[in-house]
Amino acid sequence: xxxxxxxxxxxxxxxxxxxxxxxxxxxxxxxxxxxxxxxxxxxxxxxxxxxxxxxxxxxxxxxxxxxxxxxxxxxxxxxxxxxxxxxxxxxxxxxxxxxxxxxxxxxxxxxxxxxxxxxxxxxxxxxxxxxxxxxxxxxxxxxxxxxxxxxxxxxxxxxxxxxxxxxxxxxxxxxxxxxxxxxxxxxxxxxxxxxxxxxxxxxxxxxxxxxxxxxxxxxxxxxxxxxxxxxxxxxxxxxxxxxxxxxxxxxxxxxxxxxxxxxxxxxxxxxxxxxxxxxxxxxxxxxxxxxxxxxxxxxxxxxxxxxxxxxxxxxxxxxxxxxxxxxxxxxxxxxxxxxxxxxxxxxxxxxxxx
Amino acid sequence: xxxxxxxxxxxxxxxxxxxxxxxxxxxxxxxxxxxxxxxxxxxxxxxxxxxxxxxxxxxxxxxxxxxxxxxxxxxxxxxxxxxxxxxxxxxxxxxxxxxxxxxxxxxxxxxxxxxxxxxxxxxxxxxxxxxxxxxxxxxxxxxxxxxxxxxxxxxxxxxxxxxxxxxxxxxxxxxxxxxxxxxxxxxxxxxxxxxxxxxxxxxxxxxxxxxxxxxxxxxxxxxxxxxxxxxxxxxxxxxxxxxxxxxxxxxxxxxxxxxxxxxxxxxxxxxxxxxxxxxxxxxxxxxxxxxxxxxxx
Numbered sequence: 001x002x003x004x005x006x007x008x009x010x011x012x013x014x015x016x017x018x019x020x021x022x023x024x025x026x027x028x029x030x031x032x033x034x035x036x037x038x039x040x041x042x043x044x045x046x047x048x049x050x051x052x053x054x055x056x057x058x059x060x061x062x063x064x065x066x067x068x069x070x071x072x073x074x075x076x077x078x079x080x081x082x083x084x085x086x087x088x089x090x091x092x093x094x095x096x097x098x099x100x101x102x103x104x105x106x107x108x109x110x111x112x113x114x115x116x117x118x119x120x121x122x123x124x125x126x127x128x129x130x131x132x133x134x135x136x137x138x139x140x141x142x143x144x145x146x147x148x149x150x151x152x153x154x155x156x157x158x159x160x161x162x163x164x165x166x167x168x169x170x171x172x173x174x175x176x177x178x179x180x181x182x183x184x185x186x187x188x189x190x191x192x193x194x195x196x197x198x199x200x201x202x203x204x205x206x207x208x209x210x211x212x213x214x215x216x217x218x219x220x221x222x223x224x225x226x227x228x229x230x231x232x233x234x235x236x237x238x239x240x241x242x243x244x245x246x247x248x249x250x251x252x253x254x255x256x257x258x259x260x261x262x263x264x265x266x267x268x269x270x271x272x273x274x275x276x277x278x279x280x281x282x283x284x285x286x287x288x289x290x291x292x293x294x295x296x297x298x299x300x301x302x303x304x305x306x307x308x309x310x311x312x313x314x315x316x317x318x319x320x321x322x323x324x325x326x327x328x329x330x331x332x333x334x335x336x337x338x339x340x341x342x343x344x345x346x347x348x349x350x351x352x353x354x
Numbered sequence: 355x356x357x358x359x360x361x362x363x364x365x366x367x368x369x370x371x372x373x374x375x376x377x378x379x380x381x382x383x384x385x386x387x388x389x390x391x392x393x394x395x396x397x398x399x400x401x402x403x404x405x406x407x408x409x410x411x412x413x414x415x416x417x418x419x420x421x422x423x424x425x426x427x428x429x430x431x432x433x434x435x436x437x438x439x440x441x442x443x444x445x446x447x448x449x450x451x452x453x454x455x456x457x458x459x460x461x462x463x464x465x466x467x468x469x470x471x472x473x474x475x476x477x478x479x480x481x482x483x484x485x486x487x488x489x490x491x492x493x494x495x496x497x498x499x500x501x502x503x504x505x506x507x508x509x510x511x512x513x514x515x516x517x518x519x520x521x522x523x524x525x526x527x528x529x530x531x532x533x534x535x536x537x538x539x540x541x542x543x544x545x546x547x548x549x550x551x552x553x554x555x556x557x558x559x560x561x562x563x564x565x566x567x568x569x570x571x572x573x574x575x576x577x578x579x580x581x582x583x584x585x586x587x588x589x590x591x592x593x594x595x596x597x598x599x600x601x602x603x604x605x606x607x608x609x610x611x612x613x614x615x616x617x618x619x620x621x622x623x624x625x626x627x628x629x630x631x632x633x634x635x636x637x638x639x640x641x642x643x644x645x646x647x648x649x650x651x
Binding site: 056058060138139141142143144145146148149150152153154156157160161164278279282285286289317318320321323324325326327328331332335 | 390391393437441444445446447448450451452454455456457458459461462463466575579582586616619621622625626628629632633
């Protein structure tokens with residue numbers, strides 16, 4: 001690995017640790033909750049950045065994949081199987097024998113028996129992958145407006161489904177989702193004294209994701225993707241199977257979104273239809289655009305900052321409007337992202353000359 | 355299905371269908387002159403309704419509607435001048451994101467001005483309970499108003515594009531911008547006109563349906579998707595085909611409710627149709643395949 005690749009990754013790791021240390025030292029531990037949520041959002045953003053920036057495809061349906069992940073996991077881990085086991089349901093008995101069920105007690109002392117979160121997690125990823133393939137194969141044949149509307153349509157269908165189906169809690173969503181024990185002692189949940197550990201779980205997951213993407217971007221696949229973005233016909237003529245590459249990146253980013261959905265749902269202890277809403281998808285697109293489309297680090301930093309500010313309630317009742325204004329302003333004046341403005345380039349150049 | 359029920363659903367379908375057609379025509383007018391889809395088209399419909407409701411407390415209904423349409427028209431032109439006119443050959447992706455951003459901001463501003471309540475214009479004639487008997491179905495007179503106004507508007511538009519010099523100049527820009535510019539047509543002004551025109555017809559639609567479907571700040575996105583479905587169904591850029599496609603979608607939706615399909619999934623029907631059409635016949639039901647081969651999908 002050359003330094004051009006490793007340096008940003010190292011800086012990234014240092015920043016993640018420094019953020020935690022800074023909040024602890026300044027006694028603002030409560031910031032960690034929003035920071036953790038921002039990091040999970042960043043995981044989704046980094047996947048979307050791959051699709052938009054590197055493969056040049058717009059997706060207005062990523063909140064849909066987030067919701068598929070979150071809702072699958074939430075539904076499976078809140079379904080009480082106690083009576084089904086007593087009733088001798090074949091599948092439930094098999095799961096119990098394989099040790100894939102977890103028992104616990106609800107707030108009211110009621111006995112609970114639910115699917116092991118790891119199993120739910122795997123199922124969520126499998127479902128997302130299948131859906132992403134099914135949606136991706138036809139959708140990615142489209143371009144421009146057609147692609148935008150088709151992915152938007154997909155997002156709206158998911159939103160309608162979670163809003164209307166009883167098992168998904170309709171307008172209330174699903175709450176009381178149990179924690180997700182990754183390893184003994186490492187549990188994703190929203191408990192106060194678990195805050196620092198949870199921050200590092202989120203940071204670790206994001207770090208792994210970014211490492212994966214970073215390697216992908218600098219590999220043969222990454223070069224192929226950039227070729228597709230630059231000139232699809234030329235890339236095709238060079239022997240790059242453009243539709244396959246586009247499909248794979250789409251599926252990978254959908255999986256990233258689903259992982260973020262599963263973890264965020266366990267962290268918050270619930271998920272609501274608003275998480276599947278079109279405005280969420282638009283917001284993710286806005287963040288990638290601000291970061292400069294084909295800039296993983298730009299998207300990550302903007303994603304963390306904006307999501308954090310929004311979660312802290314800095315934008316008040318103008319939350320959506322702020323993202324709309326940012327979107328317009330960036331696209332009008334800096335279509336390549338704010339890190340590519342002449343001011344910054346001059347700054348970078350002078351730093352190099354010295 | 356008895357005849358009364360059949361005609362009841364048919365009229366409901368036609369009412370919604372004609373509104374979708376109007377939104378689709380709005381898409382087409384801008385698409386023809388600029389090659390972009392204005393994702394904020396549904397917001398023009400909302401603005402038309404909201405402004406006329408506000409003005410109606412100050413002045414008589416007909417005047418309020420005329421003023422609302424005029425204001426929305428100016429607003430459409432202003433949007434184009436401020437956000438689009440000065441961009442040098444922007445990419446499609448950029449234009450999509452800008453118009454999506456505009457639709458969000460317009461919606462949020464509307465939320466802060468008018469709140470999230472449901473509002474409606476009074477019925478043009480009669481009231482909620484008055485009805486006309488046609489083919490055994492009870493139809494609100496407002497439905498007839500909507501049908502009449504929208505039909506006249508479609509007719510006027512086709513006359514405008516065929517017989518007025520401004521309409522023909524816009525047509526010329528649509529078919530070949532460079533050639534039109536060489537003939538002395540100011541192509542940039544034509545783009546501004548196209549935004550004004552589609553804002554105006556959106557606002558008219560917003561006024562006539564407000565008594566039936568009422569107006570809410572976030573009605574735009576749903577309408578935009580339906581309108582886009584209709585525009586694609588008819589073949590993007592073809593306004594007359596959009597009318598047929600709009601009626602088709604409206605009637606399918608109405609009868610799907612009639613046969614007991616859950617109401618919450620009504621949107622899903624339109625979107626599924628959109629997706630299927632995009633994959634199978636991206637040039638639309640009435641589009642020409644060879645001509646479509648020259649366009650990018």
